Amino acid sequence: MAQVNDIAIIGAGPVGLFTVFACGQLDLRCHVFDSLEEVGGQCAALYPHKPIYDIPGYPHIEASVLVSRLQEQAAPFEPTYHLQRRIVSLRGQDDYLVLGDEAGKEMAFKAVILAVGGGAFVPNKPPISNLAVFEDKSVFYRVTDPARFVGKKVVICGGGDSAVDWACALADKADVYVVHRRDKFRATPAMVKKLHDLHDRKKLTLVTPYMLESLDGDKDGTLKRVGVKTLKGDTKSLDADYVLAFFGLVSQLGPVRDWGLALKDNDVWVEPTTMATSKARVFAVGDSAGYDNKLNLILCGFSEASLAAQQIYRLLHAGKAPRFQYSTAKGDPKTYKEKQAR
Numbered sequence: 001m002a003q004v005n006d007i008a009i010i011g012a013g014p015v016g017l018f019t020v021f022a023c024g025q026l027d028l029r030c031h032v033f034d035s036l037e038e039v040g041g042q043c044a045a046l047y048p049h050k051p052i053y054d055i056p057g058y059p060h061i062e063a064s065v066l067v068s069r070l071q072e073q074a075a076p077f078e079p080t081y082h083l084q085r086r087i088v089s090l091r092g093q094d095d096y097l098v099l100g101d102e103a104g105k106e107m108a109f110k111a112v113i114l115a116v117g118g119g120a121f122v123p124n125k126p127p128i129s130n131l132a133v134f135e136d137k138s139v140f141y142r143v144t145d146p147a148r149f150v151g152k153k154v155v156i157c158g159g160g161d162s163a164v165d166w167a168c169a170l171a172d173k174a175d176v177y178v179v180h181r182r183d184k185f186r187a188t189p190a191m192v193k194k195l196h197d198l199h200d201r202k203k204l205t206l207v208t209p210y211m212l213e214s215l216d217g218d219k220d221g222t223l224k225r226v227g228v229k230t231l232k233g234d235t236k237s238l239d240a241d242y243v244l245a246f247f248g249l250v251s252q253l254g255p256v257r258d259w260g261l262a263l264k265d266n267d268v269w270v271e272p273t274t275m276a277t278s279k280a281r282v283f284a285v286g287d288s289a290g291y292d293n294k295l296n297l298i299l300c301g302f303s304e305a306s307l308a309a310q311q312i313y314r315l316l317h318a319g320k321a322p323r324f325q326y327s328t329a330k331g332d333p334k335t336y337k338e339k340q341a342r
């Protein structure tokens, strides 16, 4: 391996983000990997607008705001974020570890911290037998290239924020149908109002309460039409060039199970004073780390991040413990990192 980096953090959830800070305080540089396109883990993907009441110092904080604050706190330590990079392999060498992603790209690290929560978030897929023929050709689970849809017939499935936001965004540019199994949408009220306004002005068509049932097209993945049905069994067919399927996300521990780590149920078992796993140089923090009486709370994950960082420092400095300091002893990370750089 040409270059061995300091630390890899797998998972950019709240605990992964605070781990950047905890490592940074000990001058350990971090690369952060996440399968999602944005940081924040469960806070960003599952409940961005929910208030959280048990973060010390914040009597009340919205999940998305907590994520922004954590990112801001980590920023002076200049982490390298690798988003949309799902790590699928981890193998140990004598004094470093090699991580591999889905595309086969590998990077080497002196230590790895698993902050993987319940596992990588992946899209919930509709149970349609020929789905694979159309995936990434005419069926997508996220929008990376909106220009692709201009002037096309786009069927958007789902009733949450992604479905509603994209339906409104594409209404002027494409022939948009919104298929949802209920009449009510679970999105920001202002956007739901906009969606209904666009429907009333015939800028898009709401197809409710219907569910996606079938895909019809060519073997090369070109879509022609989709079948939809109600719970009562009424069916109809819609001409379609593309489907955007927004059915939420599910987490899968997946490949982590094959990395030779001691596991208990869905947890990576750790020694709770160091967060060391059963594999040399691999640590686990946050929801993914298991030990007796573990609480899956963000604040517990923050403490675990500090313990793991301390232990990794010892590992990389021949067993020498870092000099214990309160954060104020070093000063504001924003300023002292700038001074260090000069």
Ligand SMILES: Cc1cc2nc3c(=O)[nH]c(=O)nc-3n(C[C@H](O)[C@H](O)[C@H](O)COP(=O)(O)OP(=O)(O)OC[C@H]3O[C@@H](n4cnc5c(N)ncnc54)[C@H](O)[C@@H]3O)c2cc1C
Pocket (backbone or CB within 6 Å): 010, 011, 012, 013, 014, 015, 016, 017, 033, 034, 035, 036, 040, 041, 042, 043, 046, 047, 051, 052, 053, 054, 085, 086, 087, 088, 115, 116, 117, 118, 119, 120, 121, 256, 285, 286, 287, 288, 296, 297, 298, 299, 301
């Ligand atoms: C509805 C709800 C409400 C909650 N309310 C609270 C609350 O009020 N207070 C509280 O303390 N906790 C709350 N929690 C729990 C809290 O969200 C979790 O404890 C916290 O998110 C754990 O953070 P984490 O960083 O360990 O993992 P996560 O937030 O789960 O993040 C893990 C990240 O790792 C990524 N990942 C996993 N595997 C891979 C891989 N192989 N490659 C690349 N990326 C990978 C995932 O995509 C994900 O982004 C709530 C949870 C839910 C669902």
